[in-house]
Amino acid sequence: MSGPAGFPPAARAIQKGDRRALARTITAVENGDPAAVPVVRALYPATGRIPMVGLTGPLGVGKSSLLNALVGLLRGQGKTVGAIAVDPSSPFSGGSVLGDRIRLERRADDDGVFFRSMASRGEAGGVAASTREVARLLEAAGFDVVFVETVGSGQADVAIREIATTSVVVLVPHLGDEVQTLKAGLFEIADVFDVNKSDLPGAELAARDLTELANMGTTRDNWNSRVVRTSTTTPSGIPELWEAITAHERFLDETGARVAGERRRLAAEIAGRLRDRVGRDVTDRLERDTELRRLLDQVVGRKVDPWSAADRLYRDWYRAR
Numbered sequence: 001m002s003g004p005a006g007f008p009p010a011a012r013a014i015q016k017g018d019r020r021a022l023a024r025t026i027t028a029v030e031n032g033d034p035a036a037v038p039v040v041r042a043l044y045p046a047t048g049r050i051p052m053v054g055l056t057g058p059l060g061v062g063k064s065s066l067l068n069a070l071v072g073l074l075r076g077q078g079k080t081v082g083a084i085a086v087d088p089s090s091p092f093s094g095g096s097v098l099g100d101r102i103r104l105e106r107r108a109d110d111d112g113v114f115f116r117s118m119a120s121r122g123e124a125g126g127v128a129a130s131t132r133e134v135a136r137l138l139e140a141a142g143f144d145v146v147f148v149e150t151v152g153s154g155q156a157d158v159a160i161r162e163i164a165t166t167s168v169v170v171l172v173p174h175l176g177d178e179v180q181t182l183k184a185g186l187f188e189i190a191d192v193f194d195v196n197k198s199d200l201p202g203a204e205l206a207a208r209d210l211t212e213l214a215n216m217g218t219t220r221d222n223w224n225s226r227v228v229r230t231s232t233t234t235p236s237g238i239p240e241l242w243e244a245i246t247a248h249e250r251f252l253d254e255t256g257a258r259v260a261g262e263r264r265r266l267a268a269e270i271a272g273r274l275r276d277r278v279g280r281d282v283t284d285r286l287e288r289d290t291e292l293r294r295l296l297d298q299v300v301g302r303k304v305d306p307w308s309a310a311d312r313l314y315r316d317w318y319r320a321r
Contacts, residue, residue: 008039008042010025010039011038014137014140015043023116029130029133030130030134043136047136047139047140050143052164052165053070053145053146053147053164053166053168054147055170056149056150056160056167056169057150060172061172061196062170062232063150066194066196070147071083071147079144080144081112081113082113082135082139082143082146082147084131084148085117086150114143132269135148148164160189161189165258165261167191168194168241170196171196172196173202174202191223192227192228194229195207196232197232198230199231199234211227221252221261222255228241278318292313295313
């Protein structure tokens, strides 16, 4: 589908399958280039319709190998796949430390797969600030499924819930304190639990424990989390994992939970964007606006506390406007 008159040329090129235009736009988004904004905005109506699958979990559980196996499965079914792997950032360059950690097993001329490694750039929650926009660009480019693999910091990787329609929490046998990890937040976001490296001893026990935990409650949309076992070395369980993912996607469509989830995600995104803009504006004004500089001086002089200053700004400055 090509855009209407006035469409940015890059947006039209992306919808026509131009992978170079897609890669250039993704780079612009990552770098915060204002030139990318019209492209992202123009393509937004073409998004929100496909599975966005998040793979999260602690370091070393095999998320990259699992992603590779899932891509291979879906390409065998004729589906096109976009994949984003969010990596830790270099403290020196800000770039991705593990950008070459995965080699997708595909032909070099296979346009049915597009893989992008992104640096987290210090963002908490396991994803980069621009991951959401990049995932939308991949959907607008016509891919059937988009995967997002998080950094892998474990308990903190919960921001994927604000991007993914289905979140897969990957664990391994004898990981350690799985139950404590789940209590810290991963249990609440898991639509599917995957016990990876299930060829190792203890996989059956881990799966049984996770099943018992999953049966103790449901996710926010009243979905009972599925538990599957996979191995990328055997290999085994990859079709079962994909079936669990598609079962959740069907559930979202059949119950109306997809729309409800999208409303939650977009409400959080709007609030976050507004919070960022207001924060930058206040920071700037506190240095150059006479009235606000006076307020800042009072806080520095311990005559007004920061909480009262923030309340005053909200009440007298932004709310009044």
